[in-house]
Amino acid sequence: MKRITERSILAFICNWCARAALESAALHRMEYPFNVKFIKLSCVGRLEPIFIYRAFLEGFDGILVFACPQNDCHYVQGNIIARARIEKIHATLDLLGFDQERLKVVWLAANDIEKFQRSILEFGDLLDKLGSNPIFSNSKGGGEQVYD
Numbered sequence: 001m002k003r004i005t006e007r008s009i010l011a012f013i014c015n016w017c018a019r020a021a022l023e024s025a026a027l028h029r030m031e032y033p034f035n036v037k038f039i040k041l042s043c044v045g046r047l048e049p050i051f052i053y054r055a056f057l058e059g060f061d062g063i064l065v066f067a068c069p070q071n072d073c074h075y076v077q078g079n080i081i082a083r084a085r086i087e088k089i090h091a092t093l094d095l096l097g098f099d100q101e102r103l104k105v106v107w108l109a110a111n112d113i114e115k116f117q118r119s120i121l122e123f124g125d126l127l128d129k130l131g132s133n134p135i136f137s138n139s140k141g142g143g144e145q146v147y148d
Helices: 017-027 049-058 078-095 111-128
Strands: 009-014 034-040 062-065 102-108
Touching: 009 017, 009 111, 017 102, 017 111, 049 062, 049 078, 062 078, 062 111, 078 102, 102 111
Parallel strands: 009 034, 009 062, 062 102
Antiparallel strands: none
């Protein structure tokens, strides 16, 4: 498996708020100058830590999680569950020496397409400063598979 292109971003999006913002951004033909891949979840409360760890192992430089605003979750507590999981993932990344800033949560209303686009652009700028995924930049073999 080869490394994904430079500055690759994986974005997990909530089916209720973030998906609407994504679709509105597409209708407005907003562009993103980065390699962004979107994965829709019924609720970000369903986001399992293994999804995050696997994405980093696959070579993504950063991960965005677009969640419903606080106190506005379609499933009532999904974003609260997601917040707790992300905090634990941040702690684990820190223990592993992996920069926590590579994983960011954005609380997003369905109609806030400007914030949606701005979040991606700013995150891409941050990844420029942080550089490539350290799993691949520190490995021998120039970004080939590091696990079986």
